[in-house]
Amino acid sequence: MNIRDFLAEKISRAMSECGAPTGTPAVVKQSGRPEHGQYQANGVMAAAKKMNTNPREFAEQVVSNLQLDDVAERVEIAGPGFINIHVDPAFLSAQLMQFVGDSRLGVDPVPAKTIVVDYSAPNLAKEMHIGHLRGTTIGDSLVRLLEFLGHKVVRANHMGDWGSQFGRLLAYMNRLSNDTESLIAELSDLETFYQAATKLYDEDPQFADLSREFVVKLQSGDPECGKLWQRFIDESIHHCQKIYTDLNITLTPADIKGESFYSDQLAGIVEELAEKDLVTLSEGAKCVFLDEFKGKEDKPLPAIVQNSSGAYPYISTDLAAVKYRTQTIKADRALYFIDARQSLHLRQLFAISRAAGYLTERHDFRHLPFGVIMGDDGKPFQTRSGGVVKLATVLAEAKTRALQLVTAKSPDLAKGERQRIAEVVGIGAVKYAELSKNRSSDYIFNWDAMLSFDGNTAPYLQYAFTRIRSIFRREGIDASTIAGSILIDEIAEQKLAIKLLQFTECIDAVVQECLPNLLCNYLYELAGLFMSFYEACPVLKADEPVKSSRLLLCSISAETLRKGLELLGIETVEKM
Numbered sequence: 001m002n003i004r005d006f007l008a009e010k011i012s013r014a015m016s017e018c019g020a021p022t023g024t025p026a027v028v029k030q031s032g033r034p035e036h037g038q039y040q041a042n043g044v045m046a047a048a049k050k051m052n053t054n055p056r057e058f059a060e061q062v063v064s065n066l067q068l069d070d071v072a073e074r075v076e077i078a079g080p081g082f083i084n085i086h087v088d089p090a091f092l093s094a095q096l097m098q099f100v101g102d103s104r105l106g107v108d109p110v111p112a113k114t115i116v117v118d119y120s121a122p123n124l125a126k127e128m129h130i131g132h133l134r135g136t137t138i139g140d141s142l143v144r145l146l147e148f149l150g151h152k153v154v155r156a157n158h159m160g161d162w163g164s165q166f167g168r169l170l171a172y173m174n175r176l177s178n179d180t181e182s183l184i185a186e187l188s189d190l191e192t193f194y195q196a197a198t199k200l201y202d203e204d205p206q207f208a209d210l211s212r213e214f215v216v217k218l219q220s221g222d223p224e225c226g227k228l229w230q231r232f233i234d235e236s237i238h239h240c241q242k243i244y245t246d247l248n249i250t251l252t253p254a255d256i257k258g259e260s261f262y263s264d265q266l267a268g269i270v271e272e273l274a275e276k277d278l279v280t281l282s283e284g285a286k287c288v289f290l291d292e293f294k295g296k297e298d299k300p301l302p303a304i305v306q307n308s309s310g311a312y313p314y315i316s317t318d319l320a321a322v323k324y325r326t327q328t329i330k331a332d333r334a335l336y337f338i339d340a341r342q343s344l345h346l347r348q349l350f351a352i353s354r355a356a357g358y359l360t361e362r363h364d365f366r367h368l369p370f371g372v373i374m375g376d377d378g379k380p381f382q383t384r385s386g387g388v389v390k391l392a393t394v395l396a397e398a399k400t401r402a403l404q405l406v407t408a409k410s411p412d413l414a415k416g417e418r419q420r421i422a423e424v425v426g427i428g429a430v431k432y433a434e435l436s437k438n439r440s441s442d443y444i445f446n447w448d449a450m451l452s453f454d455g456n457t458a459p460y461l462q463y464a465f466t467r468i469r470s471i472f473r474r475e476g477i478d479a480s481t482i483a484g485s486i487l488i489d490e491i492a493e494q495k496l497a498i499k500l501l502q503f504t505e506c507i508d509a510v511v512q513e514c515l516p517n518l519l520c521n522y523l524y525e526l527a528g529l530f531m532s533f534y535e536a537c538p539v540l541k542a543d544e545p546v547k548s549s550r551l552l553l554c555s556i557s558a559e560t561l562r563k564g565l566e567l568l569g570i571e572t573v574e575k576m
């Protein structure tokens, strides 16, 4: 149950019973000392204003009509007409008891919508690099959260698998393909393959001509060329899939709807735009001008939907994708997790889609931009020699560094176990570093910070989880069999209980804003409150019924940490 919404509904009802006009609901926030179960409602003053009455007097009336006997210990009016509610510990324990054995931890499913999540989307003419980490990680967390809430989620990996850059790759493959073995060997190191093809393209005019021929052949559906292309794409996808598996990302090859998927729809899209009088010919290119887009000196800013050479740019494919998503998939919503630098592209995309009727009022399509990953020097993160940082390299380094940490911390664990823990901790650390920062800001990539056992990091939370689990292990207690109820006496118990109950509120806020960092903060605070509780309140040494009550608090805390991390796409282990 979402306590905020629950209280808001009660207060709104009391307000309308006191004559408040409809459409002036109460809005409830955690306030004052939220860890003590304090909430504050506003909306009363706005209603009083509409009714032309004194807000404090109106608030008093509302409070006397409020049915919160089992919920609130105290209700008081503050300032000009805020209502402060202090939640009753008995209510907390009754609510929390419902979490026992409930894997949803109080989070109710919502009415399902069909939601497309567009994320990751590497260009296959390059190896996946650090720039893909953020969108992939954040997008995947939102996918998990939305599915957990009960939505029908369609993962859309809009891979860049089409376009002129493939000409040189195919021409290069063609050159090698007489010798299948060397082709396979070259393709297994994609980065070197791209570099070799590009070098040849730049240096050998004949090869460059051949590359251009291949672009034409590919686009006109030449079967031989199509076969070569498919081989290249398969190899590239295989490479991406390995990264996804290593990173514990839920994308599979079935989620790929690359640019090539839309290629035969592009001519039709441009025709439709023209039929709707949206297309203007400008310097041989077909353009869409919309009033809301102005460039330098207020000049109209076009979106080119077909180049003078006849080729279709990036936005045309995206227009086809919008149409496919609303008309074929019948999506209600779509979330585009794409770099902030593409903001103009997405604004134009959505505006043209609305003008063309691909998007209507019932569709909620949004760009969720994210910032850049920086190096220690405050510049976009690069290798020491100034090259792109490959994602595969980052993941390997994360595991190596985590293995050193785990070995230092638990030298007695068997090697295989340490390796498994290192994978979970290393990958978790890299992902959590992305997830815990506000999506829209740039941030500095720092190994020591993300792998620290102190502070808002994955290792800290994963370790907190293992500590709770060890309480059960030490005593041989099966958490699922604890009988008894939750008693809240100590202040540390109360603070922990209220935090646990706020899991739903947190999930709702994360999904609303598409900001997983809110969930990270929540889990970090929860772990801190758990540690304080564990210091202040003996668990195993307590007498019954307190012992069972505290064990239940331990168990729900562990489950909440586990579930929260899982929704972020981060694994946990029993020991570390």
Ligand code: ARG
Residues within 6 Å of the ligand: 118, 120, 121, 122, 123, 158, 159, 160, 318, 321, 336, 338
């Ligand atoms: N492949 C593109 C790039 O690397 C990202 C695609 C994002 N999705 C989209 N529907 N445009 O820049």
